[in-house]
Amino acid sequence: MAWRDAKASKVRLLLFMASIILGIAAVVSIQLFSQNLTENIQRQSKTLMGADYIIDSRQAPSERAQAIIDSLQPDASEVNFVSMIAFPKNGGTKLVRVRGLEGDFPFYGAMQTNPVNAGTSYQGNGGALVDATLMLQYNVVPGDSIKVGSITLPIIGELISMPGSSAVSSSVAPPVIIPNRFIAETELLQFGSRKEYQFFYKAPSIDLEALEKNIDPILKLENADIDTHTSTSARLGQRYENVGAFLNLAAFIALLLGCVGIASSVNIYIKEKLKAIAVLKCMGASRKQSFLIFLIQIAGIGLIGGIIGTIIGAGLQELFPYILQEFLPFDVTINISIQPLIMGVLLGLFMSVLFALLPLIRTWYVSPLDVLRVTETSNQESAKARLVVVGLILVSLYLFSFWLLKDGLFALAFVGGVVVTFAVLAGVARGTMLIVKKYFPKKASFTMRQSLLNLYRPNNQTLVLLVAIGLGTFLISTLYFTKDILLAKTEVGNTSNSANIITLDVQPDQVEEVATTFKTNDLQVIDNISLVTMRMHSINGILVNTLRTDSTAQIRKWILNHEFRTTYRDELIASEEIVEGEWIDAIAPNEPITISISDNLADDANVTVGDPIVFNVQGVLMETTVGSIRKVDWARLQLNFSIVFPKGVLENAPQFNVLTTYAGTKEKSAGLQRDLVTAFPNVSIIDLRQVYNVVEDILSKVSWIINFMAFFSILTGIIVLIGSVRTSKYQRIKESVLLRTLGAKNKQILKISAFEYFFLGVLGSLVGILLALVSSLMLAIYVFKEPFVPSLIPFLVFLPGITSLVVFIGLSNIGGVLHSSPLEVLRKAE
Structure with a gap:
């Protein structure tokens, strides 16, 4: 029976299989590519030092x-x-x-x-x-x-x-x-x-x-x-670790998109089979038999879809290097590991059955009397079974996300976010049906009234499509927002707003002339920083000379001999974050001096907030107290300092200045350096352009990886959405045929469908994008630990794009109705 019924419903089941194939293909290809790219990116990171490791003295x-x-x-x-x-x-x-x-x-x-x-x-x-x-x-x-x-x-x-x-x-x-x-x-x-x-x-x-x-x-x-x-x-921050996390997230989202397609397809498919199941019950079929008929169908299709999806995923894995070779300035070595392949086949079978169980349990409670009247809601006895299936789905999603994310708390938060999203979308769908029903515009045109009636009358598709469209848009938009978070991290910042030429040892009386030299070469002064050199005299009341001879001291020796170049300012810069204590921006005369030190210096000097440090500032002893400890992103190619004084302390100390600028070409850099060396022999110049070349080369590779995998998953999601909307055609065929039989014109039927799908598309995609904003903010703060600046692309592209796609697919669903006789259409639908 399972085989015979599947042959009769092969078109609808192929749509269901397409969701599985796409979801599994995306998961397998992303997992395989993620493993290979993690190895390749790590191999590329070696070019930062040119070796596996270095010993220096x-x-x-x-x-x-x-x-x-x-x-x-x-x-x-x-x-x-x-x-x-x-x-x-x-x-x-x-x-x-x-x-x-x-x-x-x-x-x-x-x-x-x-x-x-x-x-x-x-x-x-x-x-x-x-x-x-x-x-x-x-x-x-x-x-x-x-x-x-x-x-x-x-x-x-x-x-x-x-x-x-x-x-x-x-x-x-x-x-x-x-x-x-x-x-x-x-x-x-x-x-x-x-x-x-x-x-x-x-x-x-x-x-x-x-x-x-x-x-x-x-x-x-x-x-x-x-x-x-x-x-x-x-030391380059979390650029590389986050790529792996992002690819895992992309794989998880790809699978969820496939599951959305599975659930929506099976829900509509089983809904239309309830009458046939009731007939089987009348002929003596047991609950178990009728349930197993469709379970075997779904399991068989899931297994076949998993195998096909795994083969496609492995094939895409082999094609990716050729597809990307124009964009990636390095060769990707491909190794096919067995684990993602086995996982792909098993996931195809398991996820298909799992997400089909919720609509499948309705077959268990179909009564033979339903031959005469198929009710919209199933028997109340199914509530417990439904609860068990929902619990099984949540546990399975958690275990799968934990396997991908390798963090129990993050996995729980992500699954919780999906549940909340589903609940919100379901609530919006239910609320929409109630509002439309309560405030139904009775004086509206026939086509508008018919469209609105479709949203809440029996056999409506509002809940299924709003959840499918909204959840799909939510996952796609989350992926896009996350992509932007990571791409912002992979930017080195080699722009006109960030310095790539640094001039050291500029004396106070030379600052104006050096700045004039910058302007003569059509370059702007970006930073003018005062530097004061000093050494540590004592730490926590113990003289540095004593610490040098103390073999038990828990202090790194370099600190005891190092000449620190410090600065003073009243604000933090972009590469700094206070992790302990309180930032002091300025100090009045004769007040105790509190300084801010970097976290690595605090560890190496074995000091914390409140500890005293005495500095020798070119012969003058200065007592200070650690007021705050900063986390410094030393990977940023800019001037960062281990020790920062507040304003009001070092202004009169012997000092020199550092001026920075941005030179867009090597010719401009050479011209500036030539003029500076001629006029100011004491000034040292650091050209960071060479450093930017090395780092940008590596980070550009990471950017392409993130972009490609994001858009690959987004494309998968859009195709799954098409499948979900396409499957809904069988719910509207009979209504459209009856309208046409009663004299409705083709134009009126098109308008009715267009209004219905337009409303569902706008509402579903808008709610999905808004929920994605919230989830992306949480991901940025708690997972990637990066600032979040939302892009307008989801609102400007995804919202109208997905809405138009939903309307287009919805209208194509009734194309056969408009160009065939009513009897012919009804026979095909049966």
């Missing part, structure tokens, strides 16, 4: 540190230091960071040079790679020479960008790269010279977290440090 490694370094067998090494170089061609001189490299670094990514092969040939040719902007500034080209200390080397090429150049804090000068074997010949490294040693490792299979945990404390004691590519990625 500010001095020649101690014997113990060197033993650790050698035991791990470095694949490349470097010594770098700041020094003056000269260009014999024109006599120009410049303070640069000389990097003496040995080995095939970088292991991930590549140096961007001009000519292209310069990054691989400079070692063998024994030449130098010089910062591209610096070459423009001094009018030198590849083939010219550069004098580094006691040796002169040919310039092999210009360096545009390089992995491992994102350490802004140490970039006080443009880079010049030479082979390590020439470092000794330069005679620049003498006793007491400030230098840094770095050892690069390529170890893709090693457990970096365990390695860092085991050897970092030992290296710290030897004034060395280990830095892994995963920790470098983490």
Whole structure:
């Protein structure tokens, strides 16, 4: 019976199967692609440092540190230091960071040079790679020479960008790269010279977290440090973790959209089968038999749909790299894992049966007497069964969302949000029917009255379609709003409002002249920040000199020798957030001084709010108290400070200024630097354009991933919505045929349907978008921890677009009625 009935209803069941296939295909493809992209993005993040991990030391490694370094067998090494170089061609001189490299670094990514092969040939040719902007500034080209200390080397090429150049804090000068074997010949490294040693490792299979945990404390004691590519990625905020969360969210929403299609399709299908079930009961079929007939149908279609959807999902997985290769500047390595494939088939079967159970239980309570009159509501005895099925659906959704989100609280909140959305939409549908019924416009035109009657009379589709349209729009809009949240996070901020040129050591009497130089080069001053240098004299009443010799002190040694560059201001900046204490913006004369410190400094210095710190401000001791602790996003390419004083304290202290600007091209940057070096030899210049190139390259890949997967899921949702509305055609065929038989014109029937679907489309999509605003705000605050600025696109595009789509599909549903005889249509409907 299940097979025979399915053959007779194959068109309607194919629509039901389409919802399963689309939902499962989206889930499988997104899950597979999510796994591969997580691995690929992590692999791409290695290009930020060019290696899997680095061990560095500010001095020649101690014997113990060197033993650790050698035991791990470095694949490349470097010594770098700041020094003056000269260009014999024109006599120009410049303070640069000389990097003496040995080995095939970088292991991930590549140096961007001009000519292209310069990054691989400079070692063998024994030449130098010089910062591209610096070459423009001094009018030198590849083939010219550069004098580094006691040796002169040919310039092999210009360096545009390089992995491992994102350490802004140490970039006080443009880079010049030479082979390590020439470092000794330069005679620049003498006793007491400030230098840094770095050892690069390529170890893709090693457990970096365990390695860092085991050897970092030992290296710290030897004034060395280990830095892994995963920790470098983490310092960029939550850009990478959020991509995984977003893709999981997209998979969950895709499945829910499929489930919406399943539930709405089966509800209408079973509703029309109640009379046939009553006939079976009259012929002696038991409750169990009539129930199993349709359960077997749904389970079989769910299994077939799950298999087809899984195959399509795996096929899409193979196609994605080809579809995206024009947009993604990296190759995606595809690996098909078995878990999502098995999950896809099982989800197809399980979700089909689960979401079909609610309408299926109506078959259990159909009475043989219903042959004569099929009631709109089922027997009251089904209330308990309905409650059990709803509970099973909620538990299953929670378990599935927990599997995806890996967080019990977030999974509960998300399922709760879906339930609330469903309840609101159902409430809006019920309320709409009551309002229309109570305030029915009896004097309206025939077509308008008929359309409004369709909203609440028996066999109406208001509840089913409003919930389907509203829930679908809610999920699609939530996905779009979430996409915007993540894309805002992946913006580096390299715009005219954010600085990419920083000038250091500008003396107070030079500020106006430097600002004038900016304007002469058609550049605007973005920031003018005062800096005061100081050292810590005592922490919590213990002198720094005492702490240096105390082996039991829980304070990182770098703090005791570090010269801090601090500033003063009366407000927080965008990259800061108070996590403890209270921000003090200004202090009156003779009041106790309260400062704000970064959370990493508080951890390393082992201090908290209320602890005293005495600073040595160029010979003058200043007593302060920690007033607040700030969380600082060091990943933002801007000037951030570990220590910030309130206004009213440091204004008269010896200080220098930092001025920043934005240069849109390397020519503008070179021209400004040339003028500044000529007029102000004491001023140091940091060009962040090279850093932006590396970071933007990686984050642009993340943006494309987010965009593509979001719109793929949105397209899936729209197709499922089409299926849901399309399935409703069988509820209106008989009414339309009867109207036509009674003399209604085709134009009137079209108007009746258009008004009904227009009202359902507008109301459902509007409520869905408004609910999506609320849910996206919650996701932004509690899951992604990002600010939420809602887009107008859902209101300007989704609202009219989905409404038009609903009207179009609704009108297409009755196309056969208008172009066929009433008898022919009724026979097909049966």
